[in-house]
Each structure stands twice: as C-alpha cells, then as structure tokens.
Amino acid sequence: MKRISLNIGKALGAVTKDQVYAWEPKAKASIDTLQNGTGAGNDFLGWLHLPSSITDAELTDIEQTAEVLRSRCDVVVAIGIGGSYLGTKAVLEALNNSFDLLLSDRKNPVVLYAGQNIGEDYLYELSEILKGKQFGLINISKSGTTTEPALAFRVLKKQLEDAVGKEEAKKRIVAITDARKGALRTLADQEGYKTFVIPDNVGGRFSVLTPVGLLPIAVAGINIRDLVAGAASIEKTSGADVPFADNISALYAATRNALYQSGKKIEILANFHPKLHYIGEWWKQLYGESEGKEHKGIFPASVDLTTDLHSMGQWIQDGERTIFETVISVEAPNHTFLVPDDPADLDGLNFLAGKRVDYVNKNAELGTQLAHVDGGVPNIKITLPEVNAYYIGQLFYFFELGCGISGYLLGVNPFDQPGVEAYKKNMFALLNKPGYEKESEAIKARLK
Ligand code: PA5
Numbered sequence: 424m425k426r427i428s429l430n431i432g433k434a435l436g437a438v439t440k441d442q443v444y445a446w447e448p449k450a451k452a453s454i455d456t457l458q459n460g461t462g463a464g465n466d467f468l469g470w471l472h473l474p475s476s477i478t479d480a481e482l483t484d485i486e487q488t489a490e491v492l493r494s495r496c497d498v499v500v501a502i503g504i505g506g507s508y509l510g511t512k513a514v515l516e517a518l519n520n521s522f523d524l525l526l527s528d529r530k531n532p533v534v535l536y537a538g539q540n541i542g543e544d545y546l547y548e549l550s551e552i553l554k555g556k557q558f559g560l561i562n563i564s565k566s567g568t569t570t571e572p573a574l575a576f577r578v579l580k581k582q583l584e585d586a587v588g589k590e591e592a593k594k595r596i597v598a599i600t601d602a603r604k605g606a607l608r609t610l611a612d613q614e615g616y617k618t619f620v621i622p623d624n625v626g627g628r629f630s631v632l633t634p635v636g637l638l639p640i641a642v643a644g645i646n647i648r649d650l651v652a653g654a655a656s657i658e659k660t661s662g663a664d665v666p667f668a669d670n671i672s673a674l675y676a677a678t679r680n681a682l683y684q685s686g687k688k689i690e691i692l693a694n695f696h697p698k699l700h701y702i703g704e705w706w707k708q709l710y711g712e713s714e715g716k717e718h719k720g721i722f723p724a725s726v727d728l729t730t731d732l733h734s735m736g737q738w739i740q741d742g743e744r745t746i747f748e749t750v751i752s753v754e755a756p757n758h759t760f761l762v763p764d765d766p767a768d769l770d771g772l773n774f775l776a777g778k779r780v781d782y783v784n785k786n787a788e789l790g791t792q793l794a795h796v797d798g799g800v801p802n803i804k805i806t807l808p809e810v811n812a813y814y815i816g817q818l819f820y821f822f823e824l825g826c827g828i829s830g831y832l833l834g835v836n837p838f839d840q841p842g843v844e845a846y847k848k849n850m851f852a853l854l855n856k857p858g859y860e861k862e863s864e865a866i867k868a869r870l871k
Contacts, residue, residue, distance in 0.1 A: 601620070
C-alpha cells in the first residue's frame with residue numbers, strides 16, 4: 424500500500440529550508456514528549472496509540488452493533504457536535520456517493536445528523552422527515568451534558584419511543600459516552616441501551632478512531648478496519664527515530680511553525696476534490712481548538728477549489744499576505760469520466776474532448792499553485808493516492824500527530840479547550856439555568 428505524502432518545496436521562499444529544519448530538534452523532542460507522556464495535557468494522549476491498540480474484539484463489537492442498527496433502521500441519526508460529529512461527517516462525505524440520498528439501489532441506511540446546531544427549523548424538518556421512517560439513534564457525547572446534542576436527543580428519543588414503543592426504541596438507541604460519569608451514562612444505564620465508551624484520555628477532536636466515529640461510519644457500510652489500518656500505518660512510521668524528512672507529521676508541524684514565525688498567521692486548507700469539504704471542517708476543529716490559545720495560534724480556514732476560486736480566490740491571490748495554503752491533492756479519482764466531443768463546439772471546449780475531467784482539474788490545481796505561490800502564498804502539498812478509507816485513516820493520524828507536535832512547538836497545551844466554556848457560561852446565565860443565578864443577575868445587569 425502507498426502512503427500519503429507531504430511536499431513543502433513550494434513553501435520555501437517565504438521561509439528557507441534551514442528555518443524549517445531549525446525546528447527539527449524541537450519537533451523530535453515533542454514526539455518524545457508525546458510518547459513519554461511528559462508534556463502539557465498528558466492526560467489526553469489516548470489517541471496516540473489508538474490505531475495500533477484497538478482490538479479485533481472491539482472492532483467486531485462495533486461492527487455487530489452497526490449490523491443491528493442496519494437491520495432495524497432505514498435512517499440512523501448520529502447525534503453529536505464538534506469532535507462527536509465532524510469525523511463521521513468527514514468520512515461519510517468523502518466515501519459515500521455524492522448523491523447518496525437519491526440512490527435507488529441503496530444498501531445502507533441513510534445517516535443523518537442532529538445535535539450539531541440549535542436550529543429550530545433544522546430540528547423540526549428532521550423530526551418531520553423521520554415520521555413514518557424506521558429510524559434509530561446514536562447519541563454521542565463524551566461529557567453527556569453538551570446542550571446541543573442533549574436537546575436533540577430529548578426530542579428524537581421521545582419521537583422514537585412514541586413511534587415504535589419503548590422496548591423496540593431501546594434496541595435502536597446506542598449511547599457513546601464516558602465510562603462512568605455524566606448524564607448520558609446515567610440515562611443509558613437506566614434504560615439499558617447498548618453503550619460504547621469514549622476513553623477518558625481521548626479528547627473529542629481526537630476521537631474519530633474510537634466508537635465515536637467508527638460506529639456511525641460502520642452503520643454507513645464503510646470498512647472501519649481499512650480506516651484504522653491506514654491510521655496505524657502512519658502511527659508506525661512517525662516515531663522520533665524516523666528521519667525528519669520522512670516524518671511527515673513532524674515536517675508539517677515544523678513548516679507551519681516556521682511560516683507562523685515569519686508572519687503567516689492564517690493557514691488555508693484547500694482541496695480540489697469536493698468530497699473532502701468536511702475533512703476541512705474536521706481539521707479546523709482539530710487545529711483551531713488545539714492551538715488557538717493564550718492569544719496565539721495559526722487561524723485555520725478552509726476552501727473547496729476550484730469552487731471557491733470564484734469567491735475567495737481574489738482574497739487568496741491579492742489580499743493581505745498573512746496566509747499560507749495547505750493543499751490536499753488526490754492523485755487518482757475513483758472514476759473515469761471523459762469530456763465529450765461536440766461538433767458545434769460553441770463553448771470552445773473541443774480542445775479538451777477525449778480528456779478526463781480530472782486532467783482539467785489537475786491543470787487548474789497546478790495553475791492555482793503557481794499563481795498563489797507567485798502571489799506570495801507559500802504552498803504545502805499533501806498528496807492522497809486516492810480517496811478511500813485507508814488513506815483517509817492515514818490523513819487523520821497524520822494531522823492528529825502533526826497537531827500534537829505543532830501545539831508543543833507553539834508552546835501551548837494542544838489537548839485542552841478552556842475557551843469553549845465562555846459562550847456556554849453566558850448562554851446558561853441567559854437561559855436561567857439552575858446553578859447560574861449569580862451569572863444570570865450579572866449578565867442581565869450588563870444588558871440593561
Ligand atoms: O474538542 C472537544 O472536546 C469539544 O469541542 C467537543 O468535541 C464538543 O464540545 C462535544 O463535546 P461532547 O462530546 O462532550 O458532547
């Protein structure tokens with residue numbers, strides 16, 4: 424099997440190779456710190472050896488539970504937000520048919536999402552569409568107290584129980600949460616739901632390779648063993664003993680920190696493969712929550728190209744020169760589709776007749792890279808041999824390890840997220856949540 428690769432050649436210019444390689448000792452030390460568990464956030468390093476340590480029995484349990492849901496349900500709603508949602512969405516968008524919902528010969532349940540927002544219209548429309556359908560729920564919340572998924576679960580649990588009765592509902596609800604504590608754990612134990620554990624030492628944004636991601640992904644009919652094997656292959660080739668030039672996570676972390684020091688404050692993750700849109704969303708949570716601390720950190724943004732060349736393209740080419748671009752390039756599409764010949768040739772496209780659509784895309788990609796680099800946007804390129812579960816697994820682990828190393832190079836704890844509490848405190852105060860009386864008074868006085 425091939426491996427995803429990293430090319431930093433087109434980032435050199437904004438920074439020199441020496442500036443990147445100056446980070447080598449610290450990057451290697453960061454890997455050691457991660458491996459030895461001696462750095463900040465060391466109680467959240469469970470993700471580091473997840474791919475190699477997940478057992479056949481654990482995978483089988485996930486697959487068998489997925490099979491139960493698949494046999495009973497036409498629709499499975501994955502309820503969760505942030506790290507309890509984005510990994511699944513990224514994999515399903517990347518690997519499912521783009522027009523999945525319209526397939527007439529579908530073999531897999533439709534996976535829908537809830538609890539990733541508080542949209543009343545969204546929840547209403549979801550609830551309406553589920554009426555008369557055989558549906559099930561995977562409720563995913565590490566803390567078990569996150570408002571968005573708790574609200575969605577309350578609504579959908581009732582709807583399911585009303586539709587099929589409590590006993591059947593129990594067979595169609597799976598809870599993925601903490602081993603011992605939290606509201607969801609208590610409820611799941613009370614109701615007797617099948618449960619899976621999110622390990623204590625795995626943070627939400629690093630949890631895609633736990634049942635959080637693996638169960639809904641398996642429900643969608645995707646081979647989770649390939650995903651895990653891909654991640655394991657990068658885990659194996661990323662130790663501190665691996666030469667720096669070959670250690671893609673370390674090299675990526677070093678390059679982005681060198682660029683950050685040179686004034687590049689924004690990293691745009693770009694893809695030329697529309698199915699990778701949610702990989703960008705997953706990556707933004709991973710890097711944004713891990714590094715945006717103590718008033719520092721690269722701002723992670725993402726674009727889908729060529730689509731966004733017709734909107735954000737202007738800014739990227741000509742705006743403030745504080746950005747660099749990391750492009751996910753896919754070597755080979757999964758299908759072949761040729762540009763047809765048209766005798767009238769009114770659109771003037773006959774010069775492309777007989778060529779693959781990907782030939783056009785690849786030249787757009789190359790042309791964009793050259794234009795952006797010429798315009799002062801350093802370019803890092805990650806190449807995926809193709810879009811399949813194995814290489815997506817590689818990509819996940821590559822980014823996760825790169826994030827751990829990069830956070831340490833930046834000098835922050837990459838494994839906490841104290842900043843996400845601020846909005847919750849205000850929201851609970853405004854909603855008069857019991858226990859927030861003092862905050863309620865203070866916030867209301869402020870708003871007078
Ligand atoms: O990175 C994180 O841990 C958070 O953003 C969580 O993913 C998100 O808040 C969901 O939390 P929970 O799974 O506890 O409901």
